[in-house]
Amino acid sequence: MEKIIDISLPIDEKTVVYPGNPKVNIKTIYGKTSTYSEIKFGSHTATHIDVPKHVFKKGFGVDKIDLKKVIGECRVFDMTRVKESIKVEDLEKENIKKGERILVKTKNSLLGFKKFYDNYIYLDGDAAEFLAQKKISLFGIDYFSVKKRGGKDTRPHTELLKNGIVIFEGLDLSKAKAGKYFFIGLPLKFTNLDGSPARVILLKT
Amino acid sequence: MEKIIDISLPIDEKTVVYPGNPKVNIKTIYGKTSTYSEIKFGSHTATHIDVPKHVFKKGFGVDKIDLKKVIGECRVFDMTRVKESIKVEDLEKENIKKGERILVKTKNSLLGFKKFYDNYIYLDGDAAEFLAQKKISLFGIDYFSVKKRGGKDTRPHTELLKNGIVIFEGLDLSKAKAGKYFFIGLPLKFTNLDGSPARVILLKT
Numbered sequence: 280m281e282k283i284i285d286i287s288l289p290i291d292e293k294t295v296v297y298p299g300n301p302k303v304n305i306k307t308i309y310g311k312t313s314t315y316s317e318i319k320f321g322s323h324t325a326t327h328i329d330v331p332k333h334v335f336k337k338g339f340g341v342d343k344i345d346l347k348k349v350i351g352e353c354r355v356f357d358m359t360r361v362k363e364s365i366k367v368e369d370l371e372k373e374n375i376k377k378g379e380r381i382l383v384k385t386k387n388s389l390l391g392f393k394k395f396y397d398n399y400i401y402l403d404g405d406a407a408e409f410l411a412q413k414k415i416s417l418f419g420i421d422y423f424s425v426k427k428r429g430g431k432d433t434r435p436h437t438e439l440l441k442n443g444i445v446i447f448e449g450l451d452l453s454k455a456k457a458g459k460y461f462f463i464g465l466p467l468k469f470t471n472l473d474g475s476p477a478r479v480i481l482l483k484t
Numbered sequence: 485m486e487k488i489i490d491i492s493l494p495i496d497e498k499t500v501v502y503p504g505n506p507k508v509n510i511k512t513i514y515g516k517t518s519t520y521s522e523i524k525f526g527s528h529t530a531t532h533i534d535v536p537k538h539v540f541k542k543g544f545g546v547d548k549i550d551l552k553k554v555i556g557e558c559r560v561f562d563m564t565r566v567k568e569s570i571k572v573e574d575l576e577k578e579n580i581k582k583g584e585r586i587l588v589k590t591k592n593s594l595l596g597f598k599k600f601y602d603n604y605i606y607l608d609g610d611a612a613e614f615l616a617q618k619k620i621s622l623f624g625i626d627y628f629s630v631k632k633r634g635g636k637d638t639r640p641h642t643e644l645l646k647n648g649i650v651i652f653e654g655l656d657l658s659k660a661k662a663g664k665y666f667f668i669g670l671p672l673k674f675t676n677l678d679g680s681p682a683r684v685i686l687l688k689t
Binding site: 287289290300301305312313315316318322325333467477480 | 505510520
């Protein structure tokens with residue numbers, strides 16, 4: 280079989296969450312013959328999917344995602360030299376085609392996910408419009424939001440989501456070199472929810 | 485692309501849970517520009533994976549699953565005529581080989597998952613030993629436990645888990661006919677947890 284690269288972040292009480300989001304809380308109950316756990320977490324914890332309901336109150340929920348979008352070929356772009364944000368000029372040279380699944384590896388993946396910091400690399404609003412015009416099917420980034428922390432330009436979410444592009448956030452691309460992969464990213468099937476933690480892997484032939 | 489059959493149960497406050505397990509509780513917070521949710525649920529909610537830690541205190545957790553086991557070819561057996569439990573005699577005739585992923589479709593899938601009932605079809609202890617001897621890599625059943633409700637024979641869990649066989653429970657096989665599929669079943673990456681809800685799909689070429 281192909282090599283599997285797990286690009287999901289672990290979920291436990293040490294997991295960093297975006298400011299304002301619920302912290303992870305897990306209580307394990309050891310019974311006589313079996314063990315189970317009570318889990319509390321947010322819909323945007325660790326590696327997760329954003330769906331239209333995240334920013335549009337009448338948008339569809341995570342259970343309505345077209346699973347064909349979250350399974351299939353993808354490209355990882357090396358954007359580790361980018362400063363501040365992914366801009367149109369960074370994307371233009373990549374010859375992006377309709378329907379593509381695009382993941383951007385930035386210096387966020389090199390810095391790691393053990394502490395939250397404000398000046399993470401995000402997706403610029405014009406670049407989000409550019410990707411929407413290209414009609415890609417999926418966009419993934421290696422930090423907890425595609426949008427600048429506290430930024431007023433909401434297009435990184437709205438332009439992608441209103442055009443049917445699935446957003447993955449919190450991808451750990453530290454072990455993925457730039458190139459082509461087979462992408463599998465599955466959220467839980469939460470009814471009509473704004474997002475869901477997801478397990479995401481890349482297969483390399 | 486292949487046809488995708490989603491064999492996962494939806495997760496919301498109406499989701500049936502095994503008696504004694506935490507109920508699902510979800511609170512959605514509508515902010516000015518975005519929406520998120522606080523989720524409370526158990527590690528064995530809806531469609532989920534059991535790992536050794538579920539029944540062996542020192543067993544490994546769900547983050548340590550070999551992902552190669554949960555991705556690949558599988559067979560769905562039609563066992564909808566079976567009464568009470570899956571027995572050795574039901575499995576013997578299937579010519580099961582080492583490393584196979586085996587899912588059993590029983591009348592549980594026909595009855596649905598909207599109410600909990602005690603007399604669901606489970607895996608018999610001898611049959612669990614039989615599967616362990618066959619060295620399959622994965623076993624999936626279409627109700628919330630492989631074990632008889634209240635039953636003292638713990639082998640359905642212990643024989644499979646101590647032999648490295650991943651257990652999927654709560655599969656909705658109502659839309660899957662018997663036959664061969666490509667199986668993808670991904671749990672969340674909970675650090676050292678006894679199990680995890682999972683999204684599980686079958687691809688049919």
